[in-house]
Amino acid sequence: MNYWKIVEAGDYKTYTRKFLEYYINNNSSFFRYNNDFWNELRAEKHEEVLTLIPEMREGLAKFGTIKALAIIIMTDPDLGNIHIDHDTGTNAGVKARLQLPVVNTNGSRTAFFELPEEIYKDHTKNSGGVMRWDKKYKYAVTPLTWVEIVQPTIIRTTVPHTVYYDTNQFPRIAMTISFEEDVVKYLDDEDT
Numbered sequence: 001m002n003y004w005k006i007v008e009a010g011d012y013k014t015y016t017r018k019f020l021e022y023y024i025n026n027n028s029s030f031f032r033y034n035n036d037f038w039n040e041l042r043a044e045k046h047e048e049v050l051t052l053i054p055e056m057r058e059g060l061a062k063f064g065t066i067k068a069l070a071i072i073i074m075t076d077p078d079l080g081n082i083h084i085d086h087d088t089g090t091n092a093g094v095k096a097r098l099q100l101p102v103v104n105t106n107g108s109r110t111a112f113f114e115l116p117e118e119i120y121k122d123h124t125k126n127s128g129g130v131m132r133w134d135k136k137y138k139y140a141v142t143p144l145t146w147v148e149i150v151q152p153t154i155i156r157t158t159v160p161h162t163v164y165y166d167t168n169q170f171p172r173i174a175m176t177i178s179f180e181e182d183v184v185k186y187l188d189d190e191d192t
Contacts, residue, residue: 002187003112003145003159009098009152010059016102016175018053023071030071037079040070040090063098065180071102074172077165082113082137085157087129095158096184099149100175106150107167111143113160120160131160138162149174154186 023030023039030039041049046066050057060066068090074080085091099110115133119141123131146164147153155161165172 001159002156003161004110004147004153004155005186006147007098007152007154007186009063009100011055012059012100012152015053015056015059016100019049019056019175020071020102020173022049022052037073037075038070039073040068043068043090060098060177063177063179063181063183067094067178067180069175069177072174072176074163075170077168077170078135080138080163080165081135082115082133082141082160082162084131084160086126089128091129091157091178093182094178095182096154096156096178096187098177098179098183099153099155100177101149101151102173102175104167104169104172105174106148107165107169108172109146109148109164109166110153110155111146111162111164112156113141113162114144115141115160133160138164154183156184156187 026045029042029045031042032039046069049069050066085094085097087093115137119133119137122137123133125131147155149155163172
C-alpha cells in the first residue's frame with residue numbers, strides 16, 4: 001500500500017501564498033471543526049477563490065472538481081496525536097487528499113502507521129468522525145513511512161498518521177484539498 005506520493009500541481013508556491021493572503025483577509029469565508037487548526041473554505045467560495053487565483057485553477061485542474069479545501073495551522077508540536085481524519089461532512093468517503101506546503105513545513109514529517117491491534121482498539125472517535133489515539137502512542141510506535149510536505153503530496157488519510165516536528169518553527173501551515181473524484185487513485189495506481 002502506498003501512503004503518500006509526490007505529484008505535480010502547477011505553480012503551487014504562487015497560489016498557496018495567494019490563498020494564505022485570501023485566508024488572512026477573508027477569515028469569515030472559512031469555518032472550523034471545533035478546533036483552531038482546521039480552517040475549511042466554505043463551498044460557496046470555491047469558485048471565487050479559483051477566479052481570484054488563476055494559478056490555483058490551472059495547477060489543480062487535472063485533479064478535477066474541489067470537494068473541500070482547508071488551511072491547516074499548527075501552532076504547537078503537542079497538538080498532533082496519531083489520528084485518522086474525520087469522515088463526516090465534506091470529508092465523508094475521502095480516502096486521500098492533496099497536501100501543499102505553505103509556511104514552515106520544512107523539518108516536519110507526516111508519518112504513517114500500522115498499529116498493533118491492542119493499540120488500534122484503544123482510540124476515541126469524536127462527533128466529526130476523527131479517530132484519535134492517546135499522545136503516549138505517538139512516540140511508542142514506529143512509523144512505516146513518512147514524508148516531508150515540501151512539495152505537492154497526496155497522502156492517505158484513512159490510515160493512522162501524525163506529524164513529527166524536527167524544528168520549532170511555528171506556525172506550520174499547509175493546504176489540504178479533497179476532490180470529487182478521490183485522489184486515492186494516485187496512490188493505488190502506479191501509472192497515474
